[in-house]
Amino acid sequence: MRLYSERNGIRAPHEKTYSINIDVYALLLYCCKRYQKNLTRIFIKNSHHDFTDSDxxxxxxxxxxxxxxVKIPLLFRDEYGRISIPQYGDEYDQYSLLDLIEFFAQNVKDISERWNNERYRNYQTIDCYNSSDVFTDFQEAINEIFFESGLLYELTDKKIIERIANNSSLTMEMENSFKLVHEQGIKDLLNDAVALYKTPNPAARQDSVEKIWDAFERLKTYYTMLDKKRSSEKIVNDMAKGxxxxxxxxxxxxxxLTDIGNKFRIRHHETNKVDIADIRYCDYLFNRCLSLINLAIQYLD
Structure with a gap:
């Protein structure tokens, strides 16, 4: 729910960012800890109560x-090896925290806790179920923190975290249009490019540009009965409608786009290629190439 100052435009909006500061790190970690017992199905501890002689x-x-x-070795821990919140000045890997959130998202299951006896309450036991309705609550809690803090991430229904790209031409309708491409190789490259583009880690951004350029080059050969030059000409003529x-x-x-792919370190990695020095250039290049491909596939036979 939006508060008074937000509803009335008094509060300045949060700066949109991909960087998780320590305060937001703490909120996200606390959120995970609230759902820790929902992992009991894979972390079961069989206990015994001596007084009642019950398991x-x-x-x-x-x-x-x-x-x-073992699974997330770079997740921040304190001096005793416990999963903890970084203090100011500590170095931490924010993507390991996103790994932890995905681990919870993919493994939380519904549970119920109950006392062995409502009168004496000697101990509480946990009943585990195969259902995972609790994921919706976890997803909403995590996404609320993302939204309120200005973090450009989203925990999706696929139970993975995707980055939200500012000013991107990529839409769900566009992704759905990829299904209309009959050539499987182009379709696979487009899907891989989009998946990398949405990945929170900036290191994947360069790979997304490489994949989208691979899709562009493969698109040129779409009409296999023609050579590459004539296939490209047919695509262009069909797009232009005469x-x-x-x-x-x-x-x-x-x-x-062909010249960009040859000049910059996108598909070729020789020392004479121009490095993409700023990660924001990757977003620009990705969207420029994607826009042309998206238009072209609408005119393919």
Missing amino acids: YITFDESGFITRIK DDNFVELFNLEFRA
């Missing part, structure tokens, strides 16, 4: 800590 199930925190230490002005426009853009 019962609790959450195995030690087993959880050990598993996460209008010479647009034939010229699309030919220029095809050539420009």
Whole structure:
């Protein structure tokens, strides 16, 4: 729910960012810890209550800590090896925290806790279920923190975290249009490019540009009964619908993207290629190439 100052435009909006500061790190980690017992199904601890001589199930925190230490080794820990919140001045890997959130998202299951006896309440046991309705609550809690802090990430229904790209031409309708491409190789490259583009880690951004350029080059050979040059010409002519002005426009853009792919370190990595020095250039290049491809595939036979 938006508060008074937000509703009335008094509060300045949060700066949109991909960087998780320590305060937001703490909120996200606390959110995960609230759902820790929903992992009991994979971290079961069989306990025994001596007084009642009864066995019962609790959450195995030690087993959880050990598993996460192996699975997410760079997750920040304190001097005692416990999963913890960084202090100001500490170095931490924010993407490991996103790994932890995805681990929870993919493994939380519904549970119920109950006392062995409502009168004496000697111990609480946990009943585990196969359903995962609790994921929706976890997803909403995480995404609320992302939104309120200005973080450009989203925990999706696929139970993975994707970055939200500012000023991107990529839409869900566009992604759905990729399904219309009959050539499987182009379709796979487009899907891989988009997945990398949405990946939170900036290191994947360069790979997304490489994949989208691979898709562009493969698109040129879409009509296998023609050589590459004539296949490209057919694509351009179909896009232009016989209008010479647009034939010229699309030919220029095809050539420009081809030259960019050859000059910059996108598909080729020789020492004489120009490095993409700023990660924001990757977003620009990705969207420029994607826009042309998206238009072109609408005119394929």
